[in-house]
């Protein structure tokens with residue numbers, strides 16, 4: 001089930017660790033990156049590559065909320081509902097997302113594009129209220145900002161409005177010199 005590329009990616013982690021087993025977390029990430037969630041086949045294949053019993057692989061994955069145990073949408077939107085975010089309106093943002101997406105927490109839109117769920121504090125409290133979309137974190141949310149983020153994602157574009165951490169924000173930062181004058185493309189766009 002895992003592609004040759006993903007299997008090679010997992011094998012590429014092994015030299016970094018003293019034991020194969022120690023590479024379990026990046027290996028599970030790699031499997032989830034490809035498949036979108038972790039199922040019995042993924043546990044078996046990761047176990048085969050790391051010389052682990054699939055039951056042990058599944059047991060470790062079960063400990064971590066960020067590993068999905070069921071099919072997810074293309075974009076997994078997680079709303080932080082811990083104290084700082086609650087005080088800054090997280091419940092209102094969650095309600096806004098429910099209405100925008102037409103789903104409840106734990107559900108996926110019919111087109112398979114979005115899954116909505118909550119998450120524990122990802123430690124960006126100074127930007128509360130916060131959501132995470134896959135590996136990207138967004139802060140200082142407002143209903144208008146959520147609308148713009150969803151519109152960009154629906155259009156297949158990187159959503160950068162309100163982003164505070166993640167691969168796209170890192171890429172953006174790399175284009176913006178320290179003097180703040182903007183990169184080749186003028187910066188955020």
Ligand code: FES
Nearest residue numbers: 080082085121125
């Ligand atoms: S409470 Fe939401 S980011 Fe910390």
